[in-house]
Amino acid sequence: MRQLILAAIVALAACSPPAPSSPTSSTAPDAGEAQALAAALQAKVAALPKPYDGADYEAGRRAFGQCRSCHSIDADAPSRGTGPNLHGIIGRKIGAEADFEYSQAAASADFTWDAANLDQWLTSPQAFLPGNRMSFVGVRNEKQRRDLIAYLMVASAEPKE
Ligand code: HEC
Structure with missing residues (x-):
């Protein structure tokens, strides 16, 4: 029995991963x-x-997965053909990205994005600004919208996502 246990210990020791080597020049x-x-x-x-102080950044980042195919949020990224860049969106006027061709509805609207109007826009883009060209149905879940807006407030002010 004792020998069996010893053998098991030896076997386990043999299987254990090698001690971590000191970090090399990994990027x-x-x-x-x-x-x-x-x-x-x-x-x-x-x-x-x-209520954004209680939001979950990581959940908001995941929710932004619904937007990513059309929008970039990084500082130096160009607008995609599918949607304007969202860097600095909080405090920015609607329709202000020079390298994006907005709809007439967005180009002629006159307001500045903040958490409150983003919340309405993201609930239902078409109800908030009829005639806009964002083909996105909206985020109906209130918690997901709160996480997403908190993410936008923080990430759109970071140089890179
Ligand atoms: C299918 C592509 C598409 C998806 C998905 C999409 N958008 Fe958009 N978004 C657009 C387009 C196109 C516009 C410009 C609308 C216009 O010109 O009428 C826009 C405009 C916006 C604007 C206003 C930008 C400005 O410069 O005034 C915000 C804010 C925005 N989108 C946020 C989001 C968020 C957040 C999501 C994800 C929940 C999302 N969008 C999903 C295509 C998309």
Whole structure:
């Protein structure tokens, strides 16, 4: 019996992964860095006005997956043919990206994007601004909209997503 246990221990030791070698010149951020970045972004969400301070940045980032095929949010990214770049969207006038051809409805509207009108726009783009060209049905789930808007408030002010 004792021998069997010893054999098992030896076998286990043989299977254990090699000790981690010291980091080489890898360019990928390690897990610790990624975690620190996620925590820093979530802290920015916590500093937002209510009710966005209670939002989940990571859930908002995932919800932005519905927008990504048409929109980029990075500072130096051009607008896609499918949708204007959303960098700095909070505090920006509607229809202001010079490299995007907006619909007449968006080009002639005159207001500045904030959390409140984004919430209406994202609930139902067509109800909020009839005649606009964003073919997107809207986000009906209130929590998902809150996470998404908090994500937009933080990520659209970061240089890169
Ligand atoms: C199928 C492509 C498509 C999808 C998906 C889409 N959009 Fe759009 N979006 C557009 C287009 C096109 C416009 C410009 C509308 C116009 O000119 O009438 C626009 C405009 C906007 C604007 C106004 C931009 C400005 O410069 O005034 C915001 C904000 C916006 N979209 C947010 C979102 C968000 C957030 C999502 C995801 C929940 C999303 N969009 C999903 C195509 C899309």
